[in-house]
Amino acid sequence: MSLNNKLVWRFDLCGTKNTLQVGDDYFNLKFKTPGLLTSSNTFQNGIRSAFFKETTAQAAQRDAIAAIAATGQVFSFNRFMIDHYNGGFAMNQTELFDDRLNLLYGVRSTKASEHTSYSYGPVVGAPKPSECKGTTPEYAALYKVKKDVSAFVTYSKTIEPSFSVDYDGKPLDAVEDTGYDIGVKTALLDSRVSSTISYYDEKRSHLATPDTAKQLATGNSPYYFYGAAAESRGVEADLNITLVNNWSLIVGYSHDLEDKYTASPDPTVLNQPLGGVPKDFVTVWNRYDIKNGTLKGFYVAGGCRYSSSARNGNDLVGANSNNVLMVPSYVVWDATVGYIFKTKTQSITATLDVRNVFNRLYREGIDAAWAPPRLVFFSLRYKF
Helix, strand or coil: CEEEEEEEEEEEECCEEEEEEEEEEEEEEEEEEEEEECCCCEEEECCCCCCCCCCHHHHHHHHHHHHHHCCCCCCCEEEEEEEEEEEEEEEEEEEECCCCEEEEEEEEEEEEEEEEEECCCCCECCCCCEEEEEEEEEEEEEEEEECCEEEEEEEEEEEECCCCECCCCCECCCEEEEEEEEEEEEEECCCCEEEEEEEEEEEEEEEEEECHHHHHHHCCCCCEEEEEEEEEEEEEEEEEEEEECCEEEEEEEEEEEEEEEEECCCCCCCCCCCCCCCCEEEEEEEEEECCCCCCCCEEEEEEEEEECCEECCCCCCCCCCCCCCEECCEEEEEEEEEEEEECCCCEEEEEEEEECCCCCCCEECCCCEECCCCEEEEEEEEEC
């Protein structure tokens, strides 16, 4: 279950215009995983996801699980994992000097937890309850150099729960992320052509990296090194063109300049590139709104995502810069159909989204996991 809400209050204060936004994000997820309780009182996961691709080693593991099941045990022993997140925020925007300077400032509070239970217990290696909480700031400034050109800078700090544990049940620390962006925005031809280009720098701390030696020595996984830190730098750009009044084209591009571990208790990781970070990433998106006729209010949109090849962050040979496993590049297509119904005081938007339209098989992310197959989402949004 997830809920989110936001209240907006516009007011004048000491000759300035202000827009205050206060909101809350909440979700509570419960995962049920079937498995079996082994003779050593450990939980054996017996499920395979819809996008699981079996290797020879994994086939052997499946045969081993089948052998256990043949003893009379069945996958009737369940693990329940409950993820809980609650985050509140308060942000204010102040307009100064006849709207030439806009300041944005505020705070966000985060509280997240994960709790694991079983059909009955005790279970050896059961994950310990984990929790993270904190309050972080966010600041931004935008200055209009000319009517159609603006310069901006942003700074933010966030706390990201990991919701992961090692083989012994020890939770991973929450990741702290601190970053800034500096760039330029343009709005030309009465804002029919707008663009943004920016430079970003991001620092992440309290990271966990795989302890491959311990995993090989014990035959169990995962185990981690704790307390690593990393930095990423790059440039981002986007171009938004209104081709006609009801047809727009959006192109986005990001280029990674540098990404590496700047601190780690594992010397083989220090100064190595991060996994799952493509050098180049491109998005192209079209949207067409129907503003006349019997289909007035409907809109259709579609586009693609391109990612260049990226380094796998969790492979056993990845620590050696001369022997690196790479995730192949990919192109994936997405599409949307929506309908907007408006009155004088409110609007309702119904949207049908299709991700990975052609059901392409590809890998993504730091662990090179199989990406989801074709997904279909339906949503309703009410605004008043």
